Amino acid sequence: MSKENVVVIGNGMVGCKFLAAMLQKDSEQRFNLITFCEEPRPAYDRVHLSEYFSGKTAEDLTLQPIDWYTDNGITIHLEDKAVSIDREAKLVRSAKGVEVSYDVLVLATGSSPFVPPVPGIEKEGVFVYRTIEDLEGMMEHAKSASKAAVIGGGLLGLEAAKATQDLGLESHVVEFAPRLMPRQIDEAGGEILKDIIESRGLSVHLNKATTEILGDGKVFGMSFKDGSSLEVDMIVVSAGIRPRDELARDCGLEVGPRGGVVVDDKLQTNDPSIFAIGEVALYNNFIYGLVAPGYNMADIVATQITGGQAEFHGADMSTKLKLIGTDVASFGNIEPQEPHRNIVLTDPVKGTYKRLLTSQDGKQLIGGILIGDADAYGNLLQMTLNQIELPEDPIQLILPAGSGTAPAFGPAALPDSAQICSCENVSKGDICSAIENGATTLPALKSCTKAGTGCGGCVPLVTNLLNHTLKELGQEVNTDLCEHFSHTRQGLYEIVRATGIDNFDTLLATHGNGGRGCEICKPAVGSILASVHNDKVIAPRNRKLQDSNDRYLANIQKDGTYSVVPRVPGGEITPEKLIVIGEVANEYGLYTKITGGQRIDLFGAKVNDLPAIWKKLIDAGFESGHAYGKALRTVKSCVGSTWCRFGVQDSTSLAIEVENRYKGIRAPHKIKSAVSGCTRECAEAQSKDFGIIATEKGWNLYLGGNGGMKPRHADLFAADLDKETLIKYIDRYLMFYIKTADKLTRTSVWLDSLEGGIEHLREVIIEDSLGICAELDQQMQHLVDTYHCEWKDAIEDPEKLKRFRHFGNTDESDPTIKHILEREQIRPANEEELAKA
Ligand SMILES: Cc1cc2nc3c(=O)[nH]c(=O)nc-3n(C[C@H](O)[C@H](O)[C@H](O)COP(=O)(O)OP(=O)(O)OC[C@H]3O[C@@H](n4cnc5c(N)ncnc54)[C@H](O)[C@@H]3O)c2cc1C
Numbered sequence: 001m002s003k004e005n006v007v008v009i010g011n012g013m014v015g016c017k018f019l020a021a022m023l024q025k026d027s028e029q030r031f032n033l034i035t036f037c038e039e040p041r042p043a044y045d046r047v048h049l050s051e052y053f054s055g056k057t058a059e060d061l062t063l064q065p066i067d068w069y070t071d072n073g074i075t076i077h078l079e080d081k082a083v084s085i086d087r088e089a090k091l092v093r094s095a096k097g098v099e100v101s102y103d104v105l106v107l108a109t110g111s112s113p114f115v116p117p118v119p120g121i122e123k124e125g126v127f128v129y130r131t132i133e134d135l136e137g138m139m140e141h142a143k144s145a146s147k148a149a150v151i152g153g154g155l156l157g158l159e160a161a162k163a164t165q166d167l168g169l170e171s172h173v174v175e176f177a178p179r180l181m182p183r184q185i186d187e188a189g190g191e192i193l194k195d196i197i198e199s200r201g202l203s204v205h206l207n208k209a210t211t212e213i214l215g216d217g218k219v220f221g222m223s224f225k226d227g228s229s230l231e232v233d234m235i236v237v238s239a240g241i242r243p244r245d246e247l248a249r250d251c252g253l254e255v256g257p258r259g260g261v262v263v264d265d266k267l268q269t270n271d272p273s274i275f276a277i278g279e280v281a282l283y284n285n286f287i288y289g290l291v292a293p294g295y296n297m298a299d300i301v302a303t304q305i306t307g308g309q310a311e312f313h314g315a316d317m318s319t320k321l322k323l324i325g326t327d328v329a330s331f332g333n334i335e336p337q338e339p340h341r342n343i344v345l346t347d348p349v350k351g352t353y354k355r356l357l358t359s360q361d362g363k364q365l366i367g368g369i370l371i372g373d374a375d376a377y378g379n380l381l382q383m384t385l386n387q388i389e390l391p392e393d394p395i396q397l398i399l400p401a402g403s404g405t406a407p408a409f410g411p412a413a414l415p416d417s418a419q420i421c422s423c424e425n426v427s428k429g430d431i432c433s434a435i436e437n438g439a440t441t442l443p444a445l446k447s448c449t450k451a452g453t454g455c456g457g458c459v460p461l462v463t464n465l466l467n468h469t470l471k472e473l474g475q476e477v478n479t480d481l482c483e484h485f486s487h488t489r490q491g492l493y494e495i496v497r498a499t500g501i502d503n504f505d506t507l508l509a510t511h512g513n514g515g516r517g518c519e520i521c522k523p524a525v526g527s528i529l530a531s532v533h534n535d536k537v538i539a540p541r542n543r544k545l546q547d548s549n550d551r552y553l554a555n556i557q558k559d560g561t562y563s564v565v566p567r568v569p570g571g572e573i574t575p576e577k578l579i580v581i582g583e584v585a586n587e588y589g590l591y592t593k594i595t596g597g598q599r600i601d602l603f604g605a606k607v608n609d610l611p612a613i614w615k616k617l618i619d620a621g622f623e624s625g626h627a628y629g630k631a632l633r634t635v636k637s638c639v640g641s642t643w644c645r646f647g648v649q650d651s652t653s654l655a656i657e658v659e660n661r662y663k664g665i666r667a668p669h670k671i672k673s674a675v676s677g678c679t680r681e682c683a684e685a686q687s688k689d690f691g692i693i694a695t696e697k698g699w700n701l702y703l704g705g706n707g708g709m710k711p712r713h714a715d716l717f718a719a720d721l722d723k724e725t726l727i728k729y730i731d732r733y734l735m736f737y738i739k740t741a742d743k744l745t746r747t748s749v750w751l752d753s754l755e756g757g758i759e760h761l762r763e764v765i766i767e768d769s770l771g772i773c774a775e776l777d778q779q780m781q782h783l784v785d786t787y788h789c790e791w792k793d794a795i796e797d798p799e800k801l802k803r804f805r806h807f808g809n810t811d812e813s814d815p816t817i818k819h820i821l822e823r824e825q826i827r828p829a830n831e832e833e834l835a836k837a
């Protein structure tokens with residue numbers, strides 16, 4: 001039997017999902033799958049497009065690699081636009097001249113950004129925000145620009161504005177409506193959001209109708225209907241979307257008056273052999289501009305084509321996003337026509353706004369808006385969708401965590417049919433049965449159910465459900481450090497503090513389960529001892545607790561040599577010290593590189609040379625940079641008000657002071673920091689564990705940021721602080737983190753898992769809600785007062801120096817280390833070069 005052709009026009013997120021659903025459902029392989037992809041690369045994750053600016057590559061964002069298409073027999077016409085549909089002959093033609101006949105045609109052409117016909121909009125420097133090529137264009141243009149405006153203060157507009165700020169530009173948001181995100185939030189919420197966004201250094205202009213883009217070929221400004229104007233040299237248009245329905249129009253399919261291919265409950269167009277899905281489909285006069293409804297449509301059409309029955313009946317448009325570092329969520333119906341009640345909780349100081357809309361009798365939740373703290377989103381959404389009866393006093397549901405009220409609702413209250421992950425359509429029942437069948441960790445659960453792999457908004461609820469179900473099954477949620485200690489890291493920290501125990505053996509003998517310890521508990525206990533007592537990690541009694549980097553106070557490299565990283569507080573260094581670094585590098589043949597943390601790494605040091613290298617550096621006034629330790633790394637800074645014409649405070653002096661205060665303090669993981677002299681943020685403080693940004697009135701403190709593998713934008717903790725208060729808050733933050741975080745947990749992950757999040761942290765640190773601030777202050781002062789340079793200790797102690805040898809019984813270097821010269825410096829030899837040597 002010959003196969004039927006299913007042709008998909010458009011290989012975006014929904015087109016790709018449709019192909020995957022077809023592969024899954026077409027078990028008898030009755031269909032040929034053919035797709036036209038206009039873009040130069042197969043479908044990628046548009047939802048996380050902005051992560052391209054924080055280092056993700058096009059490859060990282062790709063949904064399925066090109067091999068996936070070929071391996072599964074899918075014909076993909078890459079960079080080839082479908083240009084016409086001949087409905088009579090059932091043929092699709094492409095720009096490259098390909099002609100394919102179809103039995104079933106699926107339109108998944110998505111939408112394009114709406115660009116208002118403002119005079120001058122075609123000028124160089126005006127962009128839209130939809131594809132990787134758009135972002136590449138923005139990055140290139142930003143190199144020669146300084147000020148950007150985004151037209152449109154909706155969800156995507158704010159994301160684009162953050163992107164322009166991340167590109168180092170002064171960023172403005174221009175919105176036609178009287179508030180931000182007019183489609184998702186109400187007036188009061190809009191005001192709070194505006195305040196938060198402005199506190200992040202972006203300017204917001206409301207009630208502004210753009211009348212002209214000014215410039216002579218290139219953009220240099222924009223003028224508004226009210227007679228005002230704004231000087232900018234880059235503009236991003238984010239004024240809504242328009243369905244890509246041009247092919248459908250041309251071949252006579254029915255389209256809506258404002259665009260979109262009209263579909264019925266089966267997602268069929270007025271031609272029964274043509275379906276439309278995703279952002280091009282107009283269902284009940286509505287275009288669904290989110291990925292989850294598109295994925296649902298893809299599944300429904302694949303089910304029908306492969307012989308099943310399924311219909312679309314609309315979709316929930318609830319959303320939860322992190323916008324410019326702040327949570328914004330809206331769920332259910334926020335503009336109900338029927339009589340309803342409002343419960344509103346506003347805290348302009350903390351920047352939170354929460355509104356619940358309930359039925360007149362107060363029993364059912366209709367919808368809600370959460371700004372600044374959306375931790376309750378998952379639960380509230382489920383209560384709305386599943387019509388779960390509200391508790392007597394529904395305000396409990398939105399009170400900040402830690403305010404003493406018991407949570408009125410948990411995963412147990414949900415019916416099995418509750419949809420937990422809307423992107424992948426995974427129900428509570430699916431998740432629970434996966435856990436029962438052995439998926440007892442979050443990664444395992446994600447990989448077998450796909451829950452949490454789309455926009456990620458449901459991950460907290462999935463985790464909650466996992467822990468809850470494990471408990472129900474009688475499987476303890478195991479938080480023990482390891483088999484040797486039936487305590488959490490936090491529990492052990494408290495034991496060490498309370499008992500004063502200062503070595504591993506005593507701790508194991510008195511509070512452990514016997515045995516000798518393992519690779520998990522030894523370094524964790526080593527780190528606790530160092531954090532509590534500021535004990536020397538290199539002391540002989542701690543030797544077995546050290547990981548290999550701590551053992552030699554240096555980071556081991558791929559060829560077995562080590563790196564040497566002297567501390568350069570705040571990145572400020574004298575010419576004399578630079579010369580010493582150069583001399584040391586020359587004498588020991590080291591490769592030198594300036595790092596992102598504003599210091600100089602020296603690579604290729606042999607272990608037996610480390611003491612002599614460090615002696616020279618210490619004699620010149622350097623100290624250990626702790627690049628090898630779970631400790632403070634660097635406090636990066638810009639030149640601030642001392643040199644920079646935009647600077648409002650002396651960021652360099654503060655960075656040096658902060659770095660010197662916290663250097664050497666051991667923590668569950670490494671800690672990075674930065675200080676910027678103004679909101680232009682040249683030091684990238686918001687990507688650090690704690691970041692400080694100067695304001696006209698003092699300093700803003702940001703907490704829990706991270707770059708690296710899992711970037712996280714830091715949360716604004718407190719604004720306009722004087723220096724004394726700033727340092728006090730950082731002291732408490734670091735001590736509370738050291739005290740309560742699990743082993744090897746960065747502040748970003750710790751903060752995300754901290755019940756009550758940043759709000760709770762404010763209560764602990766500012767309001768002393770746990771009554772521990774005096775203790776935190778005193779512990780930090782102890783650590784600051786007992787600082788010692790680990791390398792200075794090492795070179796002054798002949799016993800300790802004995803360990804810096806390649807061979808136990810001689811001082812000879814390892815002859816297997818081979819280096820090659822490249823760009824006038826050494827690098828490790830690769831395998832081929834080693835074989836030849
Ligand atoms: C920056 C950004 C952030 C977003 N964030 C979120 C979010 O947080 N949550 C959320 O739910 N949604 C978000 N969205 C929206 C989400 O990305 C879309 O809903 C989703 O991508 C729609 O998928 P689609 O396949 O219908 O359209 P698209 O992804 O646009 O794919 C359509 C594809 O079809 C191609 N095409 C069009 N015409 C033709 C033709 N004639 N021949 C060949 N190919 C053609 C297009 O080039 C495109 O590649 C975001 C979107 C953007 C741009």
Ligand code: SF4
Binds near residue numbers: 644677680682
């Ligand atoms: S003060 Fe610092 S952050 Fe501000 S523009 Fe100057 S260098 Fe950049």
